[in-house]
Amino acid sequence: MEISLREVSFAYKVGDRPLPVLESINVRVAPGDFLAITGSGGSGKSTLAMLMAGLLEPVAGRVILDGKPVRGRGKGKTHSAWHKVGMVFQQPEQQLFAETVADDVAFGPGNLGFTGSELETRVEEALRAVGLDPQKIGGHSPFRLSGGQQRRVAIAGVLAMDPEVLILDEPTAGLDPAGREQVLGVIRSFYRRPGKAVVLISHNMAEVAAMARQVIVLYQGRVALQGTPREIFRQGEALKTYGLIPPPLTRLMQELQRRGAPVSPEIFTLAEARAAILAWLGA
Amino acid sequence: MMVELGQYIPGTSCIHYLDPRAKLLGLFFYGLALLLAPTGITASLTGAAILPVIVLAGLAPSFIWRQLKPLLVFLVIIFFLQVALTPGEIIAAIGPLRITREGLDYGIMALARVFFLIVAASVLMATTDPLALADGLERLLRPGQRFGLPSVELALMLTLALRFVPTLLEEAERIMRAQVARGATFRGSQVKNLMPLIIPLFISAFRRAEGLAEAMEARAYRGGKGRTRMRELHFKPADYIFLLLAVLLVAGTAYYRLGFGS
Ligand SMILES: Nc1ncnc2c1ncn2[C@@H]1O[C@H](COP(=O)(O)OP(=O)(O)O)[C@@H](O)[C@H]1O
Numbered sequence: 001m002e003i004s005l006r007e008v009s010f011a012y013k014v015g016d017r018p019l020p021v022l023e024s025i026n027v028r029v030a031p032g033d034f035l036a037i038t039g040s041g042g043s044g045k046s047t048l049a050m051l052m053a054g055l056l057e058p059v060a061g062r063v064i065l066d067g068k069p070v071r072g073r074g075k076g077k078t079h080s081a082w083h084k085v086g087m088v089f090q091q092p093e094q095q096l097f098a099e100t101v102a103d104d105v106a107f108g109p110g111n112l113g114f115t116g117s118e119l120e121t122r123v124e125e126a127l128r129a130v131g132l133d134p135q136k137i138g139g140h141s142p143f144r145l146s147g148g149q150q151r152r153v154a155i156a157g158v159l160a161m162d163p164e165v166l167i168l169d170e171p172t173a174g175l176d177p178a179g180r181e182q183v184l185g186v187i188r189s190f191y192r193r194p195g196k197a198v199v200l201i202s203h204n205m206a207e208v209a210a211m212a213r214q215v216i217v218l219y220q221g222r223v224a225l226q227g228t229p230r231e232i233f234r235q236g237e238a239l240k241t242y243g244l245i246p247p248p249l250t251r252l253m254q255e256l257q258r259r260g261a262p263v264s265p266e267i268f269t270l271a272e273a274r275a276a277i278l279a280w281l282g283a
Numbered sequence: 284m285m286v287e288l289g290q291y292i293p294g295t296s297c298i299h300y301l302d303p304r305a306k307l308l309g310l311f312f313y314g315l316a317l318l319l320a321p322t323g324i325t326a327s328l329t330g331a332a333i334l335p336v337i338v339l340a341g342l343a344p345s346f347i348w349r350q351l352k353p354l355l356v357f358l359v360i361i362f363f364l365q366v367a368l369t370p371g372e373i374i375a376a377i378g379p380l381r382i383t384r385e386g387l388d389y390g391i392m393a394l395a396r397v398f399f400l401i402v403a404a405s406v407l408m409a410t411t412d413p414l415a416l417a418d419g420l421e422r423l424l425r426p427g428q429r430f431g432l433p434s435v436e437l438a439l440m441l442t443l444a445l446r447f448v449p450t451l452l453e454e455a456e457r458i459m460r461a462q463v464a465r466g467a468t469f470r471g472s473q474v475k476n477l478m479p480l481i482i483p484l485f486i487s488a489f490r491r492a493e494g495l496a497e498a499m500e501a502r503a504y505r506g507g508k509g510r511t512r513m514r515e516l517h518f519k520p521a522d523y524i525f526l527l528l529a530v531l532l533v534a535g536t537a538y539y540r541l542g543f544g545s
């Protein structure tokens with residue numbers, strides 16, 4: 001599944017007036033991609049995510065799925081293609097509603113027409129994929145689980161629809177460190193499966209640096225920067241004007257370099273930093 | 284937004300600056316005058332008293348029209364029921380439908396009453412900050428406290444409800460989108476189909492209410508007793524003039540009702 005947005009603009013209607021939010025956005029996500037969308041609050045990240053998931057329709061420009069221009073979810077006739085795009089909203093635990101965890105996870109695939117043992121298999125696989133034991137937790141009320149568990153149940157509800165592209169809007173926001181790691185682990189293992197793509201919305205730069213292959217920085221509804229994490233975080237100063245700061249490790253290395261240490265400023269992982277510092281101290 | 288009824292339009296007109304109590308009482312008197320007006324023509328003339336208020340408030344005709352539009356069918360039905368069901372002197376007949384002079388007059392009267400009352404209510408809502416409105420209502424209901432009417436609590440409830448309507452609508456939209464992303468359609472009228480929307484909405488409303496209660500307690504709220512207010516209401520000359528005009532309107536229609544006008 002390939003999602004492509006061409007010259008897409010979007011405006012919310014506030015009263016009678018349009019409130020422009022996105023302008024001339026071009027994005028493409030193909031199997032094997034891991035795209036991070038970042039930017040300060042209000043820059044239009046969530047809106048872009050909803051456009052990519054077919055939950056909003058652009059006011060100008062085109063949304064193209066596998067080469068075919070399409071309308072939004074549930075509009076027109078080409079809606080079934082959208083089933084391959086899964087969207088995990090901000091604080092998805094707020095959409096839980098069923099009496100049991102298993103019933104809630106079954107809601108999506110049930111809407112796709114799955115029943116009986118096939119539905120059960122999907123639910124169990126999805127729960128296992130988010131690290132929850134279907135036997136132990138499937139019959140519980142989702143409202144009695146911890147915040148991190150609730151979020152993983154909500155993600156399982158989307159995974160159970162077996163999407164090819166998974167869009168997640170700030171999936172780790174508001175979780176404790178353990179919950180955050182668990183959710184990132186779920187995303188990583190989804191991405192490792194063949195033919196899958198991930199769009200991760202996040203303003204946690206360390207997360208973006210560690211996970212993404214491509215990064216888009218939004219600023220006031222436009223694409224301000226686009227490239228690999230390396231290319232993006234190299235531009236510490238430019239990032240600041242867009243309301244972002246590079247991940248702490250990168251900042252440390254940039255600061256070391258500024259003070260004369262012979263280390264690369266383009267470092268994002270602990271292992272890289274360790275190697276660079278050891279090489280510098282060893283020399 | 285889909286709901287525009289009762290929308291507040293911030294502004295600086297003299298109508299905006301009137302005391303909310305004066306406007307509430309004004310609406311009450313206006314409604315009373317409309318009820319007292321004995322004929323279709325007098326009701327229409329009484330109703331027309333709102334026109335200068337609309338002009339002074341700087342409200343566009345299109346705004347008034349949008350407020351009325353959702354209720355149009357209702358207004359038409361009221362009119363035709365009155366016209367069709369009132370016996371009297373027949374002035375025209377379309378098939379089995381006989382239109383009587385009295386029916387036409389009643390129809391116009393009923394239409395004018397409801398029409399102008401809706402217009403006036405939306406002018407009140409459009410020119411008064413909801414918080415000021417709740418404040419004014421509390422003051423007007425205060426005498427009722429002696430008879431056990433919890434006027435302060437009622438006003439607080441009203442204020443909070445008004446404050447959270449847009450929030451809840453936004454929340455509903457958000458949850459609806461999330462469920463659509465999971466393949467929900469919300470088609471059909473079965474309540475069961477609405478559960479994925481209603482349950483999360485209730486949970487979040489309760490959570491919000493709890494948080495709000497805690498935040499209010501943390502800031503030492505303990506009911507209305509002894510509470511002072513930031514915004515004191517004062518009647519100004521303009522308020523007295525406005526009320527005087529409203530009372531005159533009532534007097535005028537009462538005069539006609541009692542038969543002195545004919
Ligand atoms: N439903 C809505 N109606 C009107 N304006 C909205 C709505 N949702 C978001 N906005 C506005 O659109 C802009 C972008 O919002 P959003 O996409 O949520 O940004 P981000 O996710 O980057 O914080 C903001 O200015 C926000 O106020």
Ligand SMILES: [Mg+2]
Pocket residue numbers: 045046047090169
């Ligand atoms: Mg957002």
